[in-house]
Amino acid sequence: MKALRDIGLASGAAIVGAAVLVAVFAPLLVPHDPFAQDLSRRLLPPFWMEGAREGHLLGTDQLGRDYLSRLLYGARISMLIGIATTVASGLIGIALGVAGGFFGGRIDDAVLFAITARLSIPLILVALAVVSVVGSSLTVVVMTLGLLLWDRFAVVARVSTMQVRNLDFVAAAWAAGCSRSRIVLREILPNILSPLAVVATLEVALAILLEAALSFLGLGVPPPLPSWGLMIAEGKDYMFFSPWVIMIPGVALFVLVFGINLLGDGLRNLLRTGRVA
Amino acid sequence: MRGRAYRSAMLEFLARRLLVALLVCATVLTFAFALTRLGGDLAISIAGPNATAADIEQVRVAYGLDRPLPLQFLEWVGRAATGDFGQSYFFKEKVSKLIFDRLPITFALGLVGLSIALAVALPLGIVSALREGSWTDRAISIVALLGQAMPSFWLGLVLMITLGLHLGWLPISGTGSWEHFVMPGIVLAFSAIPALLRLTRSGMIDALASDYIRTARAKGLSRRSIVLKHAARNAAMPVVSIAAVQLGFMLGGSIVIETVFALHGVGFLAWESISKNDFPTVQAVVLLLACIYTLLTLGADLLNAVLDPRLRAS
Numbered sequence: 001m002k003a004l005r006d007i008g009l010a011s012g013a014a015i016v017g018a019a020v021l022v023a024v025f026a027p028l029l030v031p032h033d034p035f036a037q038d039l040s041r042r043l044l045p046p047f048w049m050e051g052a053r054e055g056h057l058l059g060t061d062q063l064g065r066d067y068l069s070r071l072l073y074g075a076r077i078s079m080l081i082g083i084a085t086t087v088a089s090g091l092i093g094i095a096l097g098v099a100g101g102f103f104g105g106r107i108d109d110a111v112l113f114a115i116t117a118r119l120s121i122p123l124i125l126v127a128l129a130v131v132s133v134v135g136s137s138l139t140v141v142v143m144t145l146g147l148l149l150w151d152r153f154a155v156v157a158r159v160s161t162m163q164v165r166n167l168d169f170v171a172a173a174w175a176a177g178c179s180r181s182r183i184v185l186r187e188i189l190p191n192i193l194s195p196l197a198v199v200a201t202l203e204v205a206l207a208i209l210l211e212a213a214l215s216f217l218g219l220g221v222p223p224p225l226p227s228w229g230l231m232i233a234e235g236k237d238y239m240f241f242s243p244w245v246i247m248i249p250g251v252a253l254f255v256l257v258f259g260i261n262l263l264g265d266g267l268r269n270l271l272r273t274g275r276v277a
Numbered sequence: 278m279r280g281r282a283y284r285s286a287m288l289e290f291l292a293r294r295l296l297v298a299l300l301v302c303a304t305v306l307t308f309a310f311a312l313t314r315l316g317g318d319l320a321i322s323i324a325g326p327n328a329t330a331a332d333i334e335q336v337r338v339a340y341g342l343d344r345p346l347p348l349q350f351l352e353w354v355g356r357a358a359t360g361d362f363g364q365s366y367f368f369k370e371k372v373s374k375l376i377f378d379r380l381p382i383t384f385a386l387g388l389v390g391l392s393i394a395l396a397v398a399l400p401l402g403i404v405s406a407l408r409e410g411s412w413t414d415r416a417i418s419i420v421a422l423l424g425q426a427m428p429s430f431w432l433g434l435v436l437m438i439t440l441g442l443h444l445g446w447l448p449i450s451g452t453g454s455w456e457h458f459v460m461p462g463i464v465l466a467f468s469a470i471p472a473l474l475r476l477t478r479s480g481m482i483d484a485l486a487s488d489y490i491r492t493a494r495a496k497g498l499s500r501r502s503i504v505l506k507h508a509a510r511n512a513a514m515p516v517v518s519i520a521a522v523q524l525g526f527m528l529g530g531s532i533v534i535e536t537v538f539a540l541h542g543v544g545f546l547a548w549e550s551i552s553k554n555d556f557p558t559v560q561a562v563v564l565l566l567a568c569i570y571t572l573l574t575l576g577a578d579l580l581n582a583v584l585d586p587r588l589r590a591s
Contacts (some may be wrong), residue, residue: 007414008419016469043363052485103279113297113300113301116297116301117300117301117304117305117308119574120301120305120525120568120570120571120574121305121308121563121567122528122530122532122563122567122570123529123530124530124532124533125527125529125532125544125547125551125562125563125566126312126563128547128551129312129313129551129559129563130312130315130530132551132552132554133312133313133315134315173580205425205426209426209428212428212430212431213428213429213430213533216430216431216533217430217533217536217548219551219552223334229428229430232430232431232434236434239434239437239438240438240442243438246431246434246435247435250428250434250435251432253425253428253431254428257425257426257428258422258423258426260426261422261426262422264451265418265422265485274326
């Protein structure tokens with residue numbers, strides 16, 4: 001049981017680690033320019049199928065661009081969106097949650113109301129509408145998702161702050177005459193970081209899935225950027241004859257998100273069993 | 278004595294919950310209006326890329342966009358309160374009619390999805406709780422993680438290829454018959470299964486550890502009766518309220534799935550109106566989905582309050 005959990009955590013960490021490495025070193029790893037089109041080599045199948053050509057391990061897309069190269073660059077976009085969005089939403093959510101949990105009273109009521117209102121807003125619909133009105137770009141997608149995905153951070157930060165607020169070491173800091181900001185930054189924040197780390201992993205996964213969905217619907221990352229969601233959208237017209245055009249980016253997306261979730265799940269179990277302070 | 282105190286506490290809870298729900302709807306009303314004004318001049322987007330300055334001016338006057346923003350807002354709120362969301366720019370029809378024609382399809386999809394999700398999540402959650410800590414338990418929790426990692430639009434396409442094209446069991450896309458709801462329903466269910474499964478599991482574990490189960494065991498009741506009659510019934514309550522919330526999320530999430538399967542519900546309408554810059558429709562759908570979600574959570578909270586007196590205190 002414990003061994004199985006550790007396998008889960010380790011495989012999650014391995015998948016995420018590999019994705020980070022691929023994202024960072026993509027320009028060194030790719031066999032071809034992911035943007036270079038070659039119409040004489042359109043829709044070549046991957047290596048395990050008949051008709052595969054040397055040099056294109058995973059085949060080519062409908063414009064003759066090397067699929068492996070696009071896939072590797074796609075990891076960049078997913079990781080970038082996942083991390084940048086989580087940083088943005090984390091800042092908003094943690095600030096709100098800590099404020100609510102620390103001050104209580106009216107401020108807490110306002111924070112709770114903000115969370116309730118945010119949850120009632122249909123996420124994908126609003127994200128699509130914003131991107132459509134403002135125009136699609138990487139930055140717009142990150143900003144939009146960042147402004148929408150803070151709710152879980154706020155919920156967890158609020159509850160954790162409430163638990164920590166009344167502990168002895170915080171009382172001691174008050175008694176020692178520490179300022180309010182010092183207590184929040186030095187006493188409370190460091191002690192609520194571990195549950196927030198678990199939330200952060202889940203949010204990275206969610207942001208990656210949402211970006212893929214937005215790009216799939218044509219209102220996420222604009223072409224010719226090789227977002228996995230966009231690759232699936234572009235391959236959709238050919239999927240009945242060449243299913244691999246949607247299978248390859250789809251499996252990549254699925255494995256990455258599964259890896260991040262495994263990591264988050266493993267972290268949560270570590271916290272629960274108290275092996276990490 | 279107890280009756281009166283109970284009733285007044287209940288009324289206060291009701292009033293507070295209703296007030297919050299109304300405030301949320303008012304907030305979303307403002308938000309939905311602001312959302313469509315984010316991009317600056319609406320008239321330019323409506324008139325299209327090839328419009329001349331005169332065309333744009335004409336559009337601006339025709340749609341009342343030349344008036345001050347607060348005035349436009351008040352007018353929209355006033356009309357929305359009476360259920361009039363104006364005329365669609367693209368479909369040339371009343372927005373309310375457009376939405377209500379398509380709402381049954383989205384609700385049907387949501388209910389199919391929720392039923393499938395419950396049919397999978399409840400038994401798995403119960404088995405998981407009964408074998409807490411075993412390999413079965415762990416395997417089921419991995420199933421939940423797999424479900425959580427599944428990109429819904431991609432799963433939709435994969436089902437189209439396998440169930441639709443290769444096996445020919447189900448129609449690939451469209452709205453014609455009940456069969457058209459099966460594949461989208463399966464995809465939609467995936468998004469709700471992880472949360473429902475975890476909640477069923479933890480609810481069952483709590484219930485199985487409680488005093489009344491110990492009593493039931495002491496009385497010598499059969500395991501089957503203990504699990505199904507006593508524990509499952511008590512574990513069901515939080516699941517019901519989460520199911521309502523999940524249904525709300527599903528209605529919102531149906532935009533992707535309806536677009537993938539060309540299922541002409543409210544989600545597909547939202548997608549069409551977003552891509553055609555049909556702002557009155559976008560505003561109305563955002564507001565409507567938010568209000569439905571708020572109503573569902575309100576209903577779930579009230580149900581919980583009626584069933585569980587402990588919750589009313591908080």
